[in-house]
């Protein structure tokens with residue numbers, strides 16, 4: 198019998214799956230370690246209680262309540278024609294009254310994989326045609342790095358990631374790996390734009406086989422199981438890095454020749470390290486009480502570093518903290534002093550394990566994406582300053598050397614992101630969110646953000662449409678087929694914007710005469726051209742749709758960061774102010790920022806255990822194991838992990854015992870900013886002075902006994918909403934102190950486990966109501 202050639206696949210940020218034809222997903226046979234997140238995907242996508250089933254409008258908005266009842270109001274269903282007209286009319290009104298600079302379309306978030314149905318790309322294409330919008334810059338993932346790196350290494354974070362030393366070279370050549378925050382298979386489950394194989398375990402196993410020494414420097418031993426665990430007080434890694442550098446210098450082991458050839462500003466930084474500048478030598482003895490690591494241990498690691506082929510890896514989380522720039526700069530400085538940059542498997546890396554593809558020996562191919570056009574509005578905000586923008590229109594702030602002013606936003610359009618997941622101090626965002634006149638949210642699920650909208654437009658999920666998975670860092674391309682029919686009245690984002698564009702006379706410009714399938718063919722045609730230039734012959738569209746998968750030949754390519762520069766610093770200078778790695782940077786120094794001086798500097802965080810009350814704990818609110826941020830929180834995998842329906846928070850067994858709480862108890866966590874409940878689980882590999890509560894439980898704030906309480910376990914009611922410095926204005930999610938007690942009162946029921954109140958449209962013709 199002839200082999201059946203048709204294969205149907207789908208893809209997500211957490212993995213790629215074969216469709217079993219009955220609505221189920223089978224992980225790829227050649228994925229060595231499929232993500233557990235995928236196990237909760239179908240149940241989340243099929244849950245009618247959490248999917249938006251029809252377009253809706255908020256009653257109070259229709260009645261002109263100025264946003265007062267956002268989040269507490271009922272919604273009225275619309276048909277798509279009404280919804281498209283309503284949104285078109287509102288965008289036109291705001292544009293005509295206040296200009297496009299009053300529309301915020303930053304729309305940060307991870308949406309879905311798939312090149313065509315990428316929510317933000319669709320939205321930007323539409324808003325650009327409608328005259329533009331205020332955008333946002335950088336990411337919640339690594340804003341500090343994005344702003345700092347161009348100054349100090351002359352590369353964008355993306356470019357540095359592209360040339361990052363391959364992890365498999367680390368596996369083959371490195372003798373001592375210092376992993377700040379570990380290298381974690383938990384976070385390596387994910388890759389933006391899709392991933393076929395979860396294979397980070399291979400180079401790490403190679404390191405072990407070779408008997409290399411691996412030290413996980415982290416408040417959590419579980420960040421890198423199997424490594425030597427060096428616990429550190431959170432937020433003090435910069436002090437440790439400075440002390441390691443000092444000790445290498447003091448032992449006469451600094452590579453002065455490398456420093457001379459490849460860096461600038463060393464004498465100034467050296468003076469700071471030695472205490473010539475401020476009278477404080479940044480020695481192991483100085484750092485020990487800050488980091489809670491014995492001085493002898495710091496000296497031992499410094500000596501080992503100088504004598505080994507060593508790699509210093511910093512995860513992304515470390516710079517999502519107050520003064521997050523410093524830890525990156527200090528790590529880079531230490532590596533320069535060791536002189537081990539530009540060689541195989543040693544040097545400095547940022548983000549190994551933070552996603553699947555960082556450090557992957559990938560042949561990079563720039564596959565096409567949806568053309569977004571040009572934004573006629575050049576106003577933007579640093580991404581994490583959204584609440585500041587809404588609260589202080591016209592207010593001044595510093596950013597990357599400039600003084601800027603916040604725009605006056607009247608309309609928010611958010612499509613493919615969840616600010617009531619990702620932002621810090623959500624109670625503050627709740628206040629800020631009341632300010633705009635109109636908020637339009639496009640999502641497939643009743644997220645906390647959708648619940649706080651005036652108009653909600655239901656999108657299909659990726660499991661309900663055809664698309665192309667083409668990730669420039671992944672060696673396999675997939676044709677994504679639908680696993681089931683769209684939920685309720687959901688439309689693809691493309692069709693939603695097409696409908697609104699039609700009402701605004703922009704349909705032809707938006708579609709260029711193509712329907713979704715026409716666009717898929719068009720993008721595939723562009724991909725064929727890209728491939729051809731790479732000497733790769735892609736099949737035709739129909740052949741690809743039938744086979745479902747194409748594996749790029751010769752897809753592996755090792756890289757050594759800065760190899761070209763180190764070989765010839767004169768001939769291949771970096772794009773920095775000096776052409777060298779800057780250990781002191783005159784440009785940054787000239788910005789005169791107390792939060793980011795001109796060289797790597799220890800600055801105590803705004804909240805830390807160094808200045809805490811005895812009952813305060815440091816909060817680690819990292820990425821969840823069971824889901825992607827808030828996505829799939831209503832799926833089986835995340836739900837099975839909860840305790841009485843609440844997100845688990847982790848304490849060391851002795852910390853729990855000292856507070857009289859036991860595994861399975863419900864805790865109340867609080868700060869001056871807010872409070873939440875969480876279920877208690879014990880973790881002997883967590884520092885005794887920390888509590889870990891992952892992000893992503895759907896925000897469910899209520900008033901309980903007269904006081905505000907988030908009842909589900911969302912850590913962002915506790916975190917601080919301030920820029921990590923005036924250089925990058927990145928978020929500082931990992932910097933917060935909290936208090937904890939046992940919750941002994943009745944457990945308030947959740948409200949996010951069902952849709953908000955939705956009523957069918959009453960009697961009067963829709964046109965009259967709207």
Ligand SMILES: Nc1nc2c(c(=O)[nH]1)N[C@H]1C(S)=C(S)[C@@H](COP(=O)(O)OP(=O)(O)OC[C@H]3O[C@@H](n4cnc5c(=O)[nH]c(N)nc54)[C@H](O)[C@@H]3O)O[C@H]1N2
Nearest residue numbers: 306307308309337338613614615619639818826827828930
């Ligand atoms: N405390 C704390 N907070 C954090 C972090 C932390 O470490 N600690 N991490 C931060 C980081 S690094 C990040 S990246 C952010 C992540 O924050 P987000 O990216 O905003 O979080 P997600 O839940 O992934 O939101 C994506 C949204 O897109 C929707 N979506 C998916 N597919 C589609 C689609 O096809 N169409 C439409 N219209 N919508 C779709 C999903 O339903 C979901 O609501 O969180 C940040 N927040």
Ligand SMILES: Nc1nc2c(c(=O)[nH]1)N[C@H]1C(S)=C(S)[C@@H](COP(=O)(O)OP(=O)(O)OC[C@H]3O[C@@H](n4cnc5c(=O)[nH]c(N)nc54)[C@H](O)[C@@H]3O)O[C@H]1N2
Nearest residue numbers: 338378384387415417431432512513514551819820825826
């Ligand atoms: N499963 C899963 N994987 C994900 C995601 C997800 O939602 N779920 N999100 C993806 C995204 S968008 C991103 S940006 C990446 C983020 O990837 P990371 O930033 O690497 O992940 P985090 O969980 O924030 O932090 C990792 C660890 O850093 C440690 N850490 C925290 N503070 C400190 C400190 O001060 N010093 C030291 N030495 N260690 C510290 C914590 O123990 C924490 O477990 O993850 C990606 N991967």
Ligand SMILES: [Mo]
Nearest residue numbers: 336337338339
């Ligand atoms: Mo992120």
